[in-house]
Amino acid sequence: MFSTIHSLAQTLLKVAATALFIITTYTVISFTGDISTGLDQGFSQERQVDMYHLTDTLVDPEEFWNFRQSQEQMETIASFYQELTSSETFTFLSIFNQPLFAHDFMGGETFDASFGTESGGQGEYIDDISGRKTRAVKSIQLNQQAFQFYGLTLSSGSVPQWNSITPQSIEIPVVLGHDYQEIYSVGDIIDVEYYFRETTLRVSGFLEEGSSIYLQGTFNTYLDDQIVIPYPQSLSLSDSSAFEHEGILFFAMIGGNIVAPQGTSEEMILSSLSETATASHFHDYTLLNVPTYLIEFTLMRNLVRDNLATLIALGVVITITLGASLSFLSRALLTQRSHRYRILWTSGASLHGLVKKNTLYLVGEYAACAGVVLMARLVLLPNIQNITALTVASLMLSTIFITEAFSHRVIIHRKLVKPT
């Protein structure tokens, strides 16, 4: 039988309200997860910071190549980096995510640089030059300041000796993400091509599970499947034969984020940077504004921290209001349908058949609701992929459905059989 327009509108309203309810829950749980991860790490400790992105402006490949050929020019970068890391106005976090070409790699495809991306990548292949099995694997390179800023800690092994690493090191101690624990042990070596040079990585330790950093607009870039390579503490040039590796390394290292205590004006940072440039004779840089997502996130995080009680109260009120209107709508719909069911029962439809019919209506409603929730998640929150939140949301939806189906069953039996 068809619903009346009246009850069609109510049905749509019910579906929309339920979907809203679930989406709200999903979002809240996702953000709560993000916040608690953030709070666990140094990044969001009491320290309040503003963040900027620093990058070089040598976009023309020829210009870039020429620059790298000149010892003089390269010296300016080395000194620029030196000035950056010794600034008193800000902290310079040097971070890059260039994949490594690992030979005879023991891990599977989940560590592949292309894993989870749409491009697919080439997987494991035989390297032309070395003749060895090779795979492009995920890697993060960062300096000591970044390592400390994000409060990265190890679950086993030891933090590399930062001062033992130089641009010329061909054996580098590295830290592996948590997922590597079953694959390598402390002391193992991995042969890789790192910035165009064959390098031996020696496993020094393993990161805590769920360690994350801010990288290129993504607040929680997890390091569980990453090889973390420590950058040298200072830059020094060897002879021109090493320029290919060192050129890339130097330029990679001056890219990163500048963090300054909150309240430091952008002018102060720019003037400090220009002093740095003058001292080092390197001027090909630009400062980009804080990624807006981060500002919003920081704002929200502060808001959440400062008003936690109020927010929880608000959440409870919203939940109760939504829950109450949902149960009201659901009751109104059932009352309407009950009238029809009573007539059908009087005409000879069995209670069993009517309960089945009603359950089918509910299946339709909740399937529509799940559809709306999934669409909303894809369209509105594509960046959030929180399995916990998704699980909780689906459990909630199923629970609401099951509770409603059973209570409706009871109500139909009582209401219809009771004489008028």
Added chain:
Amino acid sequence: MLQLTHLHKSFHESNGSTRQVFDDADFRLLPHEKSLAVVGRSGAGKSTLLRILSGLDQQFEGLYSFKGAPLAQNESEMAAFRRDHVGIVTQRYELLPHRSLLNNVMLGAVSPRTTREDAEHYLDLVGLSDSKRKKVRELSGGEAQRVAIARALVKNPDFVFADEPTGALDEATEDAVLGIFQRLQGEGVRFVIATHSNKVKSVCERVVRVHNYKLVDDPIGKQHHHNQ
């Protein structure tokens, strides 16, 4: 024939006491009887009897049989009995006010054998074929009652159990409804009607009275009938 013997029925009231309605009562609708009126003072148990006969109330003691075969006192068998044999007209009409007459009549057709043409036929029979697309809320009480009658008839039942079908109607409308009933009796439909109306009593072949928890043939009704 329809037979219900040794009927015991009581209600447990909310204050904890028990309200006896029937005590070893017997009900029969004989094969040749086309109409039977059930009378009795208010609260005697007329509606209760009709609810039991149609299986809407299964909380009773007694032996209920149809054409000599016992009817099981369970939900699904009684629902099937209603679906296949019984049309019900209730004291309140129980129509969906926002739906059309046609839609409402179709609700009486639980089995898929019934078609829209059947619904139109019975709306025609109760004299409402011109307003079949109207909404029920636009109808008068008498018209609504006729829709409820059409709904009870649409499955082409053997019996119609009607609970005070003319209770809210004026005399002219009551005459019209009784005219419809008599016409249907000619087509083989048999009526059990709970009523307070002398006019309804007068057109029924037999009258039984709910009295002292029993069902007794009403001599006044008989007399009236024989006088006709």
